[in-house]
Amino acid sequence: MLPAPATAEVRPAGEGALIVEGPLHANPANGALFRGLRPLRLPPEHADAPAAAAMAPHARADLVVQLFHSLSRAEAIAPICYDPEAGPEQLLAEVLPRTLMLDRLGAPPMLRATVGLALGAQDATQDALAAGLFGRRRLRAHAFDKVIAARAAWLLPPPGPDLMAEAGERIARVFSIQRKEGPPTIVLRGGPAALSARLAPAPSGLGAWRVVDPLTTPIAAFAEAVLCARILALPARGPENALARLSPDTAVKLEQVQGHGSDAHDASVTSA
Numbered sequence: 001m002l003p004a005p006a007t008a009e010v011r012p013a014g015e016g017a018l019i020v021e022g023p024l025h026a027n028p029a030n031g032a033l034f035r036g037l038r039p040l041r042l043p044p045e046h047a048d049a050p051a052a053a054a055m056a057p058h059a060r061a062d063l064v065v066q067l068f069h070s071l072s073r074a075e076a077i078a079p080i081c082y083d084p085e086a087g088p089e090q091l092l093a094e095v096l097p098r099t100l101m102l103d104r105l106g107a108p109p110m111l112r113a114t115v116g117l118a119l120g121a122q123d124a125t126q127d128a129l130a131a132g133l134f135g136r137r138r139l140r141a142h143a144f145d146k147v148i149a150a151r152a153a154w155l156l157p158p159p160g161p162d163l164m165a166e167a168g169e170r171i172a173r174v175f176s177i178q179r180k181e182g183p184p185t186i187v188l189r190g191g192p193a194a195l196s197a198r199l200a201p202a203p204s205g206l207g208a209w210r211v212v213d214p215l216t217t218p219i220a221a222f223a224e225a226v227l228c229a230r231i232l233a234l235p236a237r238g239p240e241n242a243l244a245r246l247s248p249d250t251a252v253k254l255e256q257v258q259g260h261g262s263d264a265h266d267a268s269v270t271s272a
Contacts, residue, residue, distance in 0.1 A: 031079030050157035
């Protein structure tokens with residue numbers, strides 16, 4: 001069993017964001033917040049706030065790390081994405097808009113936005129950092145064996161349409177993307193081979209579509225494919241859907257590639 005939770009001291013930061021006052025610890029597995037060995041929970045008046053979803057749930061396995069850890073220190077952190085399967089899709093459509101939110105809220109320069117090591121160590125993330133996609137905002141990959149001790153943690157709500165559009169503009173500027181209309185594009189891990197396995201027999205007209213694998217396509221080329229697609233097709237479920245919100249161009253429509261993971265046998269392409 002986990003020790004009894006401790007109620008966090010929280011204050012609003014604007015635009016629905018919350019600041020959890022420390023001292024506190026962030027767990028490397030999922031960014032869950034602790035005070036010592038006690039899990040932190042939000043007070044009742046903030047439990048249903050949009051930013052509450054950024055408060056990772058606690059698990060018994062977290063306690064093992066809390067007991068036997070190596071400590072790293074930071075003035076303030078913003079845990080953003082610890083999904084072990086996260087990739088370039090989440091980097092562009094989830095991590096970048098939230099770092100822009102930190103800038104908009106006037107978060108201190110020493111605040112570090114943290115992501116799980118599974119995402120932080122990817123070539124796409126390193127290439128994006130090298131290109132200056134996140135500007136001066138520090139993005140830190142949370143090592144598996146490090147508990148981060150901080151004085152405060154910022155919890156961020158889902159970004160609105162204006163921040164998503166701003167993220168799209170930042171991507172286009174950093175990677176020198178011309179916003180010309182490109183072919184209809186399917187974003188699917190595994191690329192054409194995965195699509196063939198999901199859509200058998202292939203629907204008529206599918207040959208006109210470009211299929212982009214986000215895990216093997218260089219981040220700049222992937223970003224261009226997403227921002228310039230005339231029609232964007234995405235997995236039916238998952239955070240990848242937010243990619244369609246990076247472009248304010250009304251010609252970009254969201255469609256869905258049905259059949260994700262174990263549901264691949266039900267694959268089809270449908271309008272949304």
